[in-house]
Amino acid sequence: MSPDALEAALRAIGAERYHSLHPFHQLLHSGELTRGQVQAWALNRYYYQASIPTKDAMLMARLPSAAQRREWRRRIEDHDGDGDTPGGIERWLKLAEGVGLDRALVESAGGILPETRFAVDAYVHFVRDRTLLEAIASSLTELFAPAIIAERVSGMLKHYDFITRETLAYFTPRLTQAPQDSAWALAYVRSEAVTLEKQAAVLAALRFKCDVLWSQLDGLYYAYVAPGFVPPGAFVPDAA
Amino acid sequence: MSPDALEAALRAIGAERYHSLHPFHQLLHSGELTRGQVQAWALNRYYYQASIPTKDAMLMARLPSAAQRREWRRRIEDHDGDGDTPGGIERWLKLAEGVGLDRALVESAGGILPETRFAVDAYVHFVRDRTLLEAIASSLTELFAPAIIAERVSGMLKHYDFITRETLAYFTPRLTQAPQDSAWALAYVRSEAVTLEKQAAVLAALRFKCDVLWSQLDGLYYAYVAPGFVPPGAFVPDAA
Numbered sequence: 317m318s319p320d321a322l323e324a325a326l327r328a329i330g331a332e333r334y335h336s337l338h339p340f341h342q343l344l345h346s347g348e349l350t351r352g353q354v355q356a357w358a359l360n361r362y363y364y365q366a367s368i369p370t371k372d373a374m375l376m377a378r379l380p381s382a383a384q385r386r387e388w389r390r391r392i393e394d395h396d397g398d399g400d401t402p403g404g405i406e407r408w409l410k411l412a413e414g415v416g417l418d419r420a421l422v423e424s425a426g427g428i429l430p431e432t433r434f435a436v437d438a439y440v441h442f443v444r445d446r447t448l449l450e451a452i453a454s455s456l457t458e459l460f461a462p463a464i465i466a467e468r469v470s471g472m473l474k475h476y477d478f479i480t481r482e483t484l485a486y487f488t489p490r491l492t493q494a495p496q497d498s499a500w501a502l503a504y505v506r507s508e509a510v511t512l513e514k515q516a517a518v519l520a521a522l523r524f525k526c527d528v529l530w531s532q533l534d535g536l537y538y539a540y541v542a543p544g545f546v547p548p549g550a551f552v553p554d555a556a
Numbered sequence: 557m558s559p560d561a562l563e564a565a566l567r568a569i570g571a572e573r574y575h576s577l578h579p580f581h582q583l584l585h586s587g588e589l590t591r592g593q594v595q596a597w598a599l600n601r602y603y604y605q606a607s608i609p610t611k612d613a614m615l616m617a618r619l620p621s622a623a624q625r626r627e628w629r630r631r632i633e634d635h636d637g638d639g640d641t642p643g644g645i646e647r648w649l650k651l652a653e654g655v656g657l658d659r660a661l662v663e664s665a666g667g668i669l670p671e672t673r674f675a676v677d678a679y680v681h682f683v684r685d686r687t688l689l690e691a692i693a694s695s696l697t698e699l700f701a702p703a704i705i706a707e708r709v710s711g712m713l714k715h716y717d718f719i720t721r722e723t724l725a726y727f728t729p730r731l732t733q734a735p736q737d738s739a740w741a742l743a744y745v746r747s748e749a750v751t752l753e754k755q756a757a758v759l760a761a762l763r764f765k766c767d768v769l770w771s772q773l774d775g776l777y778y779a780y781v782a783p784g785f786v787p788p789g790a791f792v793p794d795a796a
Binding site for chain 1: 572573577578579669670671673674675677678681763766767768770771774775777778779781782783785787788789
């Protein structure tokens with residue numbers, strides 16, 4: 317496969333498997349969820365957000381050059397902040413507070429679904445245990461992020477009276493960070509995946525990552541939409 | 557906590573969280589699933605069965621005495637067989653073939669749900685990464701197994717004309733193996749978890765394992781019962 321053919325195959329995976337196609341996302345951005353269901357989404361998704369710097373630190377530890385590590389360190393700064401400008405984790409906490417969740421509950425990851433924990437931990441372990449090329453390829457869902465963010469933000473602002481532009485401030489920097497991240501990762505994958513075996517591994521890594529995102533929405537849909545069986549010990553929204 | 561109080565707390569976790577309480581189990585044993593839904597269960601559950609000896613080998617590698625390792629080795633023999641008598645994995649393949657699945661598909665774990673893979677892998681990683689005491693405690697769901705097996709076997713034989721006693725032969729030895737396994741593990745936990753901290757870790761390990769089992773049935777219910785959204789790439793039963 318040429319680099320262009322590989323990139324086309326990667327983009328085809330996104331077109332088939334990215335979580336923008338999941339029914340929970342459709343409900344979320346079209347205004348069909350209750351506030352309690354949006355809370356469940358924000359609570360669970362925090363665990364993913366909070367785990368991203370762990371994943372990125374594991375990956376960065378294996379990058380051989382200072383230039384590459386600086387590139388990857390930027391991702392960690394984006395999430396952890398610099399002490400002045402709040403990072404993505406802090407902004408997600410604001411989002412969670414904005415939809416009415418207690419900050420301490422969210423930070424404790426108490427009440428998250430087992431599906432969330434297992435999927436997110438699987439991602440961290442994948443990046444730790446697989447090749448550097450596969451680890452970098454698994455980040456390529458960011459190629460597809462700007463479209464879902466645009467849809468999510470405009471839909472949520474339009475449809476939910478409990479959501480403000482300030483609450484969704486998490487997403488604004490992501491619109492520029494994600495393309496910057498994915499451009500670098502895509503160039504790396506295009507230049508390094510030069511055998512059929514490596515190309516197959518790269519495609520499988522992106523499919524795996526799509527599963528990680530999809531599975532989190534499966535868990536939310538199952539527990540909080542239909543049939544609505546909240547697993548023992550998981551967050552129960554206030555009846556309202 | 558005294559050993560008796562610890563045991564009571566462990567049994568209370570089972571009473572609240574064991575997957576016998578999951579709606580998918582209720583549907584399975586009461587005859588309300590289609591053959592395709594039972595196939596999805598058998599296919600996914602195979603991945604769990606096939607991973608158990610890996611988990612047990614990781615645990616056994618950390619047991620310090622030959623006597624303890626012999627005890628744990630029996631579990632691996634139960635699953636892998638001795639070359640003459642088929643083990644649990646081979647018996648599960650018979651079950652899968654008995655409900656109409658292709659053996660090669662099942663063995664490849666092709667088409668299993670991401671939820672299955674993430675939950676089962678989380679279990680293997682837990683046993684690898686946590687303390688020996690927590691690893692042993694996570695096996696204690698076997699305390700609750702005989703009741704669910706009895707319910708499952710009698711219910712499935714009664715309600716499904718495509719299920720025979722031979723198909724369910726997997727479960728027969730489990731009725732004696734599980735109590736033998738869990739008696740040893742329970743005695744170990746009762747004698748080793750002698751501080752509050754260790755007792756809390758033991759209880760958390762059993763809760764974690766209940767989540768592993770529960771989450772697998774969540775995935776099956778979500779994909780194959782209601783709302784019935786099969787994730788991209790997962791097994792799709794023949795319309796029949």
